[in-house]
Amino acid sequence: xxxxxxxxxxxxxxxxxxxxxxxxxxxxxxxxxxxxxxxxxxxxxxxxxxxxxxxxxxxxxxxxxxxxxxxxxxxxxxxxxxxxxxxxxxxxxxxxxxxxxxxxxxxxxxxxxxxxxxxxxxxxxxxxxxxxxxxxxxxxxxxxxxxxxxxxxxxxxxxxxxxxxxxxxxxxxxxxxxxxxxxxxxxxxxxxxxxxxxxxxxxxxxxxxxxxxxxxxxxxxxxxxxxxxxxxxxxxxxxxxxxxxxxxxxxxxxxxxxxxxxxxxxxxxxxxxxxxxxxxxxxxxxxxxxxxxxxxxxxxxxxxxxxxxxxxxxxxxxxxxxxxxxxxxxxxxxxxxxxxxxxxxxxxxxxxxxxxxxxxxxxxxxxxxxxxxxxxxxxxxxxxxxxxxxxxxxxxxxxxxxxxxxxx
Ligand SMILES: *Cc1c(COP(=O)(O)O)cnc(C)c1O
Numbered sequence: 001x002x003x004x005x006x007x008x009x010x011x012x013x014x015x016x017x018x019x020x021x022x023x024x025x026x027x028x029x030x031x032x033x034x035x036x037x038x039x040x041x042x043x044x045x046x047x048x049x050x051x052x053x054x055x056x057x058x059x060x061x062x063x064x065x066x067x068x069x070x071x072x073x074x075x076x077x078x079x080x081x082x083x084x085x086x087x088x089x090x091x092x093x094x095x096x097x098x099x100x101x102x103x104x105x106x107x108x109x110x111x112x113x114x115x116x117x118x119x120x121x122x123x124x125x126x127x128x129x130x131x132x133x134x135x136x137x138x139x140x141x142x143x144x145x146x147x148x149x150x151x152x153x154x155x156x157x158x159x160x161x162x163x164x165x166x167x168x169x170x171x172x173x174x175x176x177x178x179x180x181x182x183x184x185x186x187x188x189x190x191x192x193x194x195x196x197x198x199x200x201x202x203x204x205x206x207x208x209x210x211x212x213x214x215x216x217x218x219x220x221x222x223x224x225x226x227x228x229x230x231x232x233x234x235x236x237x238x239x240x241x242x243x244x245x246x247x248x249x250x251x252x253x254x255x256x257x258x259x260x261x262x263x264x265x266x267x268x269x270x271x272x273x274x275x276x277x278x279x280x281x282x283x284x285x286x287x288x289x290x291x292x293x294x295x296x297x298x299x300x301x302x303x304x305x306x307x308x309x310x311x312x313x314x315x316x317x318x319x320x321x322x323x324x325x326x327x328x329x330x331x332x333x334x335x336x337x338x339x340x341x342x343x344x345x346x347x348x349x350x351x352x353x354x355x356x357x358x359x360x361x362x363x364x365x366x367x368x369x370x371x372x373x374x375x376x377x378x379x380x381x382x383x384x385x386x387x388x389x390x391x392x393x394x395x396x397x398x399x400x401x402x403x404x405x406x407x408x
Contacts, residue, residue, distance in 0.1 A: 346396030
């Protein structure tokens with residue numbers, strides 16, 4: 001008899017301190033959604049909030065809502081809910097914030113010339129480094145080394161180290177405090193990409209002595225498709241770090257309409273242009289909802305969902321050719337579990353048709369996001385049974401999936 005039969009999993013769900021949060025989200029009936037690490041689900045309260053923002057704040061308040069509905073303070077207000085007050089603002093996309101954070105860090109290390117990262121980092125992180133290097137006219141070099149070689153590469157020429165805390169493909173967690181300590185020893189500043197960590201694992205930016213960080217609003221923060229992203233800059237760096245995207249919203253006095261740029265004193269200097277208010281309203285609902293949950297409980301449940309999922313994969317699909325890509329040990333694993341399979345793309349498409357949604361990352365990785373706020377332990381069993389059915393019936397072997405879709 002399996003350790004994780006349906007009765008055992010239902011007992012875990014009954015005892016789950018986060019169980020009530022599932023009701024706060026809206027899903028189609030019967031769907032098992034294992035992609036909250038890529039696009040979080042819709043909180044019910046977001047519907048009412050966005051409607052109010054559109055019909056009342058925009059439709060009736062019009063421009064007076066910048067003050068009357070506190071639109072103008074949204075980037076900072078949301079930031080203060082995500083991190084320590086005054087150290088994070090919500091703005092732009094993660095890609096744009098990477099540009100802002102990397103260039104800000106470079107401005108604090110003018111005598112150094114290398115932006116360092118690891119091969120296999122999320123593409124936009126590597127691409128933004130490369131763009132900055134290309135624009136610098138040869139002064140700055142972008143360099144990516146194997147993940148195991150990063151710490152040894154830290155040297156006098158490295159200005160900035162850019163890493164992702166939870167790897168998008170493998171789900172492996174970097175030790176933020178230890179890596180930051182090693183980087184600082186070498187005089188290197190670190191930009192952390194928190195896209196797959198914020199809302200899923202305890203981050204502790206100041207406990208880790210972090211310099212800069214960025215991340216997404218639409219993943220575990222449940223802010224909606226294309227939600228605004230965020231940028232963290234440690235207080236100690238704010239007055240000196242140069243905001244290269246020196247837009248008027250980051251000016252010390254935007255409504256003085258001066259000809260010359262003067263950066264705002266604090267974190268607001270990393271604002272650029274007018275904030276997207278509809279997206280901000282939706283994101284605030286996700287952030288508020290998350291704040292109602294205990295982060296230690298989120299982490300504990302996320303890890304348990306991962307253990308249950310991996311055990312069930314071992315039990316039910318052991319002879320179907322899956323290779324675990326994610327770390328099995330709890331402290332090293334984030335909130336998604338990934339497997340490699342030569343038929344990975346077709347398997348994921350067949351799963352979606354059966355109402356189990358995960359995603360696929362080239363060349364052969366299936367990702368299963370385990371979001372503690374809305375998943376149940378029994379969902380792990382139903383998902384694995386669906387995976388087994390797809391393998392046993394060879395449902396992955398379908399000419400419709402011979403060509404990959406634009407989004408995988
Ligand atoms: C999802 C993700 C991004 C996405 O960046 P966008 O600008 O929102 O497209 C960036 N970095 C990492 C590590 C991600 O996982």
